[in-house]
Amino acid sequence: MVKPFMPELVYVEPRALEYPLGKQLINRLEGKGIDIRETTSHNHIRNLPGDNHFQRYRMAKSTLVVGLRKTLKFDTSKPSAEYAIPLATGCMGHCHYCYLQTTMGSKPYIRTYVNVEEVLDQAEKYMEERAPNITRFEASCTSDIVGIDHLTHTLKHAIEYFGQSDLGQLRFVTKFAHVDHLLDANHNGKTRFRFSVNADYVIKYFEPGTSKLDDRIEAAKKVADAEYPLGFIVAPIYLHEGWKEGYRVMFEKLEASLPKHARKDLTFEFIQHRFTKPAKRTIEQNYPMTKLELDEAKRKPRWGKYGIWKYVYTDEEQDDMKQTLSQYLNEYFPEAKFEYFT
Ligand code: SF4
Numbered sequence: 001m002v003k004p005f006m007p008e009l010v011y012v013e014p015r016a017l018e019y020p021l022g023k024q025l026i027n028r029l030e031g032k033g034i035d036i037r038e039t040t041s042h043n044h045i046r047n048l049p050g051d052n053h054f055q056r057y058r059m060a061k062s063t064l065v066v067g068l069r070k071t072l073k074f075d076t077s078k079p080s081a082e083y084a085i086p087l088a089t090g091c092m093g094h095c096h097y098c099y100l101q102t103t104m105g106s107k108p109y110i111r112t113y114v115n116v117e118e119v120l121d122q123a124e125k126y127m128e129e130r131a132p133n134i135t136r137f138e139a140s141c142t143s144d145i146v147g148i149d150h151l152t153h154t155l156k157h158a159i160e161y162f163g164q165s166d167l168g169q170l171r172f173v174t175k176f177a178h179v180d181h182l183l184d185a186n187h188n189g190k191t192r193f194r195f196s197v198n199a200d201y202v203i204k205y206f207e208p209g210t211s212k213l214d215d216r217i218e219a220a221k222k223v224a225d226a227e228y229p230l231g232f233i234v235a236p237i238y239l240h241e242g243w244k245e246g247y248r249v250m251f252e253k254l255e256a257s258l259p260k261h262a263r264k265d266l267t268f269e270f271i272q273h274r275f276t277k278p279a280k281r282t283i284e285q286n287y288p289m290t291k292l293e294l295d296e297a298k299r300k301p302r303w304g305k306y307g308i309w310k311y312v313y314t315d316e317e318q319d320d321m322k323q324t325l326s327q328y329l330n331e332y333f334p335e336a337k338f339e340y341f342t
Pocket of ligand 1: 090091092093094095098099100143144175210
């Protein structure tokens, strides 16, 4: 089993120590032999140890920066929620296809924000604007928040906050199985706890540093027992030799493991693999040996909302994926709610 994340290097903004969470976190990390340094800003971490890009990138993925979230304007987060709630940025996982490699550019280190109350106050304002409609907040747009939450408990705090809210709901997705501290959170059914799942081939070749499928499923069972609304995101759906069988086995494993009560309020989201040209360049730099297929000529270009071409599968391939996975979903989880394919 992948061990819970522990940073090798920590940077802390002095102002973060004025917040109880900042103090607690540093107290928890001190005495563990971790190098803890000061930084004036979480946006200006330079000179990470390492002789070349490859070593510095890996060190960045083991570096935690404890700071304050300054931008309190939330991004939108369609189709899964109205807003992205910023609790952390960055991830210790090494998924070759990860979009964070491009969105975070030269700052692949992990940032956690200690001014959670200010972030939650801002969420409250967005909820008031949309009242009486429900506002959904996605907590995993810029990180795998569960992966660091055993250290910070920021997510747990947010879960309990939305647990008390009439108009707000929280959701997030993870590839990590370290969920134990979240099981007793007072969620009141307002948080949808989702796991990212995939065929064994994809997990084995493209998701190093994350929990294995069986561990994610074990964690999903615990989450269901804690009465959280549960969901699965099959992403990225990736065509490879034997993919139909690979995804069938994944559905079979889920079906064999999930207790009956976990299926009452269960959602599935399907997201196909896509890439952009800048992403391809970054992936080839960070993971030069990757087997990930990134040939634009084999894909269909789709104009993206950030003004850049994305390369998705051809229409025929997309139809085949949609049809195959929908069939498995109907067969194994007929009561589940299918949210979208994108
Ligand atoms: Fe990226 Fe998610 Fe993998 Fe982390 S777990 S590297 S956020 S895809």
